[in-house]
Amino acid sequence: MRIKTFEIRVDPAFREHDERTVNEFLSAVRVPRLHCRCLRSRSAWMLLVIFNEETADEPAMRAALAGRHLPAGAELTPGECERFEALRVWRDRRAAEMGCKPFVIASNRDLLNVARSGAASPADLLSIAGFGSRRAERYGEEIAAVLGSVAEADFD
Known part of the structure; x- marks a missing residue:
């Protein structure tokens, strides 16, 4: 198992890009767990992904x-x-x-x-x-x- 973190910024100018990045990553791995937290001081969401790499x-x-x-x-x-x-x-x-x-x-x-x-x-x-x-x-x-x-x- 591996861990990867993402920051999804609330600002609409960045949010779509951040969401697309997360979705591309999620489509390539097997995810048994996700955790998220609101980062009010940074106006963002922090996403912690626990994943297994998909074998070939x-x-x-x-x-x-x-x-x-x-x-x-x-x-x-x-x-x-x-x-x-x-x-x-x-x-x-x-x-x-x-x-x-x-x-x-x-x-x-x-x-x-x-x-x-x-x-x-x-x-x-x-x-x-x-x-x-x-x-x-x-x-x-x-x-x-x-x-x-x-x-x-x-x-x-």
Whole structure:
């Protein structure tokens, strides 16, 4: 994680430029947290961005997923991307612990279906394509915990 600060001046002559600078930066990174403070003495807002740099393969991964796994014209929301990424990290770590390939636990398509479903419990997984009773029983609690941690992070 890294930190970057921005000053957004209230004066309309500068504000548009400052906002454009911030927006360009935000479009290039993954931001788990933002903090802001009014700087009355300087007539500005201070923005503290805690971010992760987007790796070179992340845009390609999102584009590939959208092209192969989603209906034409559909896009992932930021929340769906975040849930998918959290599930993918969990699956990859779990596979490494088990000494197997990640797809044995769940394919990317299965994880995408879970990320898009809004499942909140192991029982909810049974209604998702790719999750039968065995997979839901084996991994359901862990998946629900991963989705719960993403939901909690959204409220921080």
